Amino acid sequence: MTADPSRTLTLLTRLGFAARGLLYLVIGLLILRTGRTEDPAGALSVVAEGGGRTLLYLIIAGFLAYGLWRLSDAAFNIERHESGRKGLVERLGAGASGIVHLFLAWQAVKLLKGSGQSSGSGTQEGAQTALQLPGGELALELAGLVLLGVGVAQLVNAYKAKFLQHLEPQVASQPWARWSGQAGYAARGLVFLISGTFLVAAGFKERASEAGGMAEALAWLTSPWDVLVAIGLLLFGVYSLIEARYRVLQDVPVDGMAAKARSKLPI
Structure with a gap:
């Protein structure tokens, strides 16, 4: 009996949600226990x-599946987003999330090979590269505006608790699912707003040193906001673990996609 590839990808996607949750738990705990921002x-x-090679293999498998699932949603609307501009924006967001998590899978592969490293200045290095290109400052400003839009969307999601519609009904009605998700999305929204502001400033001033990602945004926060956001990110990790078990996932039609691709090949 052969395994259903669609089902296998969906199951590994749940592992991706769990891996995402683990990273956010680490980010929150590092701030609360040591003040270190990542x-x-x-x-x-x-x-x-601390976790060894086995854990890295699991994270790689999870993020690869999660990234492919997100990209499939962007391309084929497997999550059944509504038509129109709102649905298009949601699908573009899914595509961006897919790319980010495929990048994290690649980072995990590099760590497995012993060539990866943590770099808090990665955003500034990217900004420096962008500023060396024609129109680079405008590109940074646009990227910052996109992040600001994402931040606002995360805050709206936290306020309206729209994320609950993706959970199984018996879990979506639980208070712990609501407040963990609301705190998590609110914290992420604030981080995206700060990061977006940094990028806009970097483009406007044409200084890569003004740019900053999540690590820089968290380091910029002062007491008590740093602690509050750290707790929020910790709770986003918890909510990601809830999603790993209880999110309603639509199977990616792997067989149908493969058949469609074969039909377009020259005979």
Whole structure:
């Protein structure tokens, strides 16, 4: 009896949600216990130091599946987003999330080979590269505006608790699912707003040193906001673990996609 590839990808996607949750738990705990700020790539390095190769293999499998699932949603609307501009924006967001998590899988592969490292200045290095290109400052400003939009969307999601519609009904009605998700999305929204502001400033001033990602945004926060956001990110990790078990996932039609691709090949 052969395994259903669609079902296998869906199951591994749940592992991806769990891996995402683990990284956010690490990010939150690092701030609360040591004051150290990291982004997901930096948290991945911390996990690699303490978890060993087996855990890295699981994270790689999970993030590869999660990234492919997100990209499939962007391309084929497997999550059944509504038509129109709102649905298009949601699908574009799914595609961006897929790319980010495939990048994290690649980072985990590098760590497995012993060549990966945590770099808090990765955003500034990217900004420096962008500024060396024609129109680079405008590109940074646009990227910052996109992040600001994502931040607002995360805050709206936290306020309206729209994330609950993706959970199994018996779990979506539980208070712990609601408040963990609301705190998590609110914290992420604030981080995206700060990061977006940094990028806009970097583009406007044409200084890469003004740019910053999650690690820099968290380091910029002062007491008590740093602690509150850290707790929020910790709870987003908890909510990601809830999603790993209880999110309603639509199977990616792997067989149908493969058949469609074969039909377009020249005979």
